[in-house]
Amino acid sequence: MRIAGRKVTIRTIAIYVIVIAVTLIMLMPFAWMLSASLKLSRDVFAFPIEWIPSEPQWQNYVDIWTKIPLALFIYNTSKLTIIVTLLQLLTSSFAAYAFAKLNFPYKNTLFLGYIATIAMPWQVYMVPQFLLMREFGLNNTHLALICLQAFTAFGVFLMRQFYMSIPTELCEAARIDGMNEYQIWARIMLPLSKPALSTLTIFTFVTTWNDFLGPMIYLTKTELKTVQIGLRMFISQYSAEYGLIMAASVVALIPVLVVFLVLQRFFVEGIASTGLKG
Amino acid sequence: MSISNSVIARDGAPAVPRRKVAVLSKRQRKIRNALVAYSFIAPNFLGFAVFTLGPILFAFALAFMHWDGSNAITFAGLDNFWRLFEDKAFIAAFWNTIIYTVASVPATLLCALGLAVLLNQKIAGRNFFRTAMFFPYVASLVAVAVVWNMIFNPEMGPVNMILYTLGLDPKNMPGWAADRHWAMVTVILFGIWKNMGYYMVIYLAGLQGINAELYEAADLDGANSWQKFIHVTVPQLGPTTFFVTVMLTIQSFKVFDQIYMITQGGPGTSTLVLVYHIYNEAFISWDLGYSSMISLVLFFLVLAVTVFQFRRQREDEA
Numbered sequence: 001m002r003i004a005g006r007k008v009t010i011r012t013i014a015i016y017v018i019v020i021a022v023t024l025i026m027l028m029p030f031a032w033m034l035s036a037s038l039k040l041s042r043d044v045f046a047f048p049i050e051w052i053p054s055e056p057q058w059q060n061y062v063d064i065w066t067k068i069p070l071a072l073f074i075y076n077t078s079k080l081t082i083i084v085t086l087l088q089l090l091t092s093s094f095a096a097y098a099f100a101k102l103n104f105p106y107k108n109t110l111f112l113g114y115i116a117t118i119a120m121p122w123q124v125y126m127v128p129q130f131l132l133m134r135e136f137g138l139n140n141t142h143l144a145l146i147c148l149q150a151f152t153a154f155g156v157f158l159m160r161q162f163y164m165s166i167p168t169e170l171c172e173a174a175r176i177d178g179m180n181e182y183q184i185w186a187r188i189m190l191p192l193s194k195p196a197l198s199t200l201t202i203f204t205f206v207t208t209w210n211d212f213l214g215p216m217i218y219l220t221k222t223e224l225k226t227v228q229i230g231l232r233m234f235i236s237q238y239s240a241e242y243g244l245i246m247a248a249s250v251v252a253l254i255p256v257l258v259v260f261l262v263l264q265r266f267f268v269e270g271i272a273s274t275g276l277k278g
Numbered sequence: 279m280s281i282s283n284s285v286i287a288r289d290g291a292p293a294v295p296r297r298k299v300a301v302l303s304k305r306q307r308k309i310r311n312a313l314v315a316y317s318f319i320a321p322n323f324l325g326f327a328v329f330t331l332g333p334i335l336f337a338f339a340l341a342f343m344h345w346d347g348s349n350a351i352t353f354a355g356l357d358n359f360w361r362l363f364e365d366k367a368f369i370a371a372f373w374n375t376i377i378y379t380v381a382s383v384p385a386t387l388l389c390a391l392g393l394a395v396l397l398n399q400k401i402a403g404r405n406f407f408r409t410a411m412f413f414p415y416v417a418s419l420v421a422v423a424v425v426w427n428m429i430f431n432p433e434m435g436p437v438n439m440i441l442y443t444l445g446l447d448p449k450n451m452p453g454w455a456a457d458r459h460w461a462m463v464t465v466i467l468f469g470i471w472k473n474m475g476y477y478m479v480i481y482l483a484g485l486q487g488i489n490a491e492l493y494e495a496a497d498l499d500g501a502n503s504w505q506k507f508i509h510v511t512v513p514q515l516g517p518t519t520f521f522v523t524v525m526l527t528i529q530s531f532k533v534f535d536q537i538y539m540i541t542q543g544g545p546g547t548s549t550l551v552l553v554y555h556i557y558n559e560a561f562i563s564w565d566l567g568y569s570s571m572i573s574l575v576l577f578f579l580v581l582a583v584t585v586f587q588f589r590r591q592r593e594d595e596a
Contacts, residue, residue: 011503012401019396023410026471030413032436033425045434091322098318105312110319117330119584121532123553124573127560128336129329131347151325181314202416210418212535217561228420232539235424242428249421260416264409267479 030253037061037246044242060247067238070248072223073230078255080142080226081208084149088204089197092155097185099156100163101171111160114153130217144218149208155200162196163189198266205259227252340570347564358571368572370547371555374462375579378551379530382466386526387519389474394481395511408482412475419472423539426468430454458548461541465549468536473529477522484518485511517591524587531579552576 031051036044038056064070098104099111129148138144166189174184190197215226225233231252235245302310341358345351362368397408414422429435432453441451452460492514496506512519534553537543543550543558552572559569 015396015399015401019393019401019407022393023407026411026414026475029422029425029429029471030417032429033421036425036428044428045431047434047436047439049436091325095319095322098315102311102315102318104315107315110323113331114326117326117334119528119580120334121528121553121573121576121580123532123534123556124577125330125333125337127556127566127569127573128333128340130560131566132329132333132336147325147329151322151329153326153330156322156326181318185318206416210416210420212420212538213557228418231418231420231424235420245424249418249424252418252421256416256418257413260413261409264412267412 033246033249036242037250039243041240041242041244044246057243060243061251064234064244064248064251067244068230068234068248069222070227070230070251073225073227074251074255076142076224077209077226077228080145080149081205081255083146084208085201085204087146087150088152088155089200091151092200093159093190093193093197094185095156096159096163097181097189099160100166101168101184101189102181114156117153118157126213126217133218138218140219140221140224142219142224145211145214148214149204149211155204158200158203159193159196162193166192195266198263202260202263202267206256209256337570337573340567341574343567343570345566347566354567358568361568362571362575367547367550367558368555371550371552371572372575374547374549375531375533375551377462378466378469378533379527381462382469382530383523383526385466386470386474386477387522389470390477390522391481391515391519393474393478394485395507397478398482398485408479411478414472414474415476417472419535420539422472423468423536426471427455427540430464432456455541456545458545461545461549465533465537465540468540469530469533472536473526477526480522480525481515481518484515488514520587520590524583527583528580531576531583552579 032049035049035051035053037060038053038058039050039060040057043050043053099107133139133144133147138147170188171184174188179187210228211226212228212232215229216232219225219229222233231245231248234248238244342354342356343351344354344357393411397404397411401407430437432438432451435454437454438451442448452463454460454464488511492510493506496510501509532553533551534557537549537551537554538557541549543554552575556569556572556576559565559572563569
C-alpha cells in the first residue's frame with residue numbers, strides 16, 4: 001500500500017494503531033476532566049459521553065475562584081515552588097561542583113551520606129522531621145516546606161553526575177587563565193549544564209507543585225494552603241459539584257503542563273546525559 | 279615558607295604585589311582548597327544535615343521509645359518491635375505492600391519497555407506521543423485521582439457503562455475502589471497508568487545508548503525485527519532494566535498518595551500499605567515510637583533492594 005508516495009507496511013500500521021490506542025488511554029482522563037469541567041454537575045455522568053458539551057458551562061471557571069480561595073492557593077503554591085526550585089538549583093549545582101571537580105578531605109564519606117539518603121523514603125523520617133520543625137516553631141509556615149524540600153540529596157547527585165561528564169581539562173584551562181573556582185562554576189559549569197538544570201527544574205517544580213503529604217501535614221491554616229490540599233478540601237466540601245471540581249482540577253494542572261512543555265525537550269537529554277535515570 | 283617570606287620587606291608590607299597563590303606553602307594551599315570546596319558544599323549540606331540527616335537518626339532512636347509527642351519520652355526497648363507481630367493492620371499493610379509491588383513492577387516495566395521501543399522508531403508525531411505518555415506522571419495526583427475515581431465510579435462511571443453496553447451483567451460488575459476484591463486492582467491500574475511514561479523515558483534514554491552497528495550486524499545476519507529485539511535490544515538494555523526494576527520496587531514500597539486519594543486504605547484493610555500505616559500511627563494515633571518502628575521496617579525493605587542493586591552492578595562491571 002502507498003500513502004502520499006511512501007510505502008506503508010502492515011507493521012507500520014500496527015505500530016500506529018498501538019501507539020494511538022495507548023495515547024488515547026493515557027489522555028482520556030484529561031479529556032474527560034476538561035469536558036466535565038464545562039458541564040453541569042448532573043450532566044457529567046451522562047452516557048454515552050458527550051465529549052464536547054453543547055452548552056459549555058464557562059461559569060464553572062468563574063465560580064471556582066469564589067467558592068474557595070483558589071487564587072490565594074495558587075499564589076501560595078507558586079511562591080513555594082519558585083523559591084524551592086531556585087534554592088534547589090543553586091545549592092545543588094554549587095555543591096555538585098565541589099563533589100565533581102574539587103578534592104577535599106572526607107569527600108567520599110560526605111558523598112556516601114548523600115547517596116545513602118536518596119534511597120531513604122521520606123516517610124521514614126517525616127515524623128521526626130515534623131517534630132523538629134515544631135521545635136523550631138515552623139509549623140504552619142511556608143518556611144517549613146521550603147526547608148524540607150530545598151536541600152535534597154537527589155539534586156546534588158543529579159548535578160554531580162552531569163558535571164562528571166564535563167572534561168576536567170576545561171576547568172584546568174580556566175584556572176591557568178586566572179579564574180577562581182567560583183568563576184569556573186558560574187561561567188563554565190552552569191552554562192554547560194542546561195540539560196541537567198532543566199531536568200532538575202522539571203523534577204523540583206513538578207514535585208513541589210504537586211506535593212500533597214507535606215503541605216497536608218504542615219499547613220492547617222486555610223490562608224497558607226497550597227493548590228493540592230485546597231483542591232482536596234474543595235472535593236470534600238463540594239463532593240457533588242463535579243463540574244466545579246473538574247474545573248479546579250484543570251486549573252491546578254495548567255502550570256505543570258506549561259513548565260513541562262517548555263522544558264521537555266531537554267528532559268530526555270538530561271536523563272540520558274546524567275546517567276542517573278531517577 | 280622561607281622562600282615566600284623573603285619577598286616581604288622589613289616593615290611587613292609586601293615588597294612585590296605578587297599573586298597570593300605564590301606565597302602559600304603546599305599545606306596552606308591544601309587548606310585553602312579544602313575551604314573553597316567546603317564553601318561550595320556548605321549551603322546545601324547545612325540544610326541537608328539539619329532537615330534530612332538529623333531526622334533520619336532521630337527516627338532510628340524513636341523506634342525504641344514510647345512517645346505521644348507532648349508528654350515525656352520513655353525508653354521502650356523492643357516493645358514496638360514485638361508489637362508488629364500482633365498488629366493485624368501492620369501484617370495486612372506489609373502483605374498489601376508486597377502484593378502491590380509484585381503486581382505493578384513487572385506490568386509497568388513491560389508497558390514502559392514496549393512503548394519505548396515503539397516510540398524510538400521514526401514515526402510521525404513521535405514527540406507528541408512521547409509527551410502524551412509522560413504527562414500523567416507530571417500531572418497533579420489529586421486532580422487525576424479525582425477524575426480516576428469518577429471514571430471508575432461503580433454506578434455511573436464510563437468504565438462500568440462500557441462494560442454494561444458490552445453486555446456484562448450489572449450484578450457482576452466490578453465495584454472498583456469501593457469493592458474489597460477490586461480496590462487493590464484499581465490502585466495498581468492507576469499506578470501503572472501514572473508512572474509508565476516516566477520509565478518509558480528512561481528506556482528511551484537507554485535505547486539511544488545502543489550502538490547502531492549492532493543492529494547493522496544483525497541486519498547482515500538476516501535477523502528480523504523480533505530477533506533483533508530479543509538478541510540485541512533486550513540484552514543491551516540489561517543495565518537499564520535492572521535500574522528500572524530497582525527504582526520501581528523502591529517506589530512501590532513507598533506508595534501512599536494514590537491510596538490516600540482513591541481508597542484511604544480501604545475497604546477494610548484491603549489497600550492499607552506500610553506508609554499509610556505509618557501515617558495513621560503517627561498523625562492520627564500520635565503513637566510516634568511505634569510509627570517509627572514501622573518506618574524502620576520500610577527502611578530495611580528499601581535497603582535490601584538497594585544493597586542488592588549495588589552488588590549486581592558491581593558484578594556487571596567486573
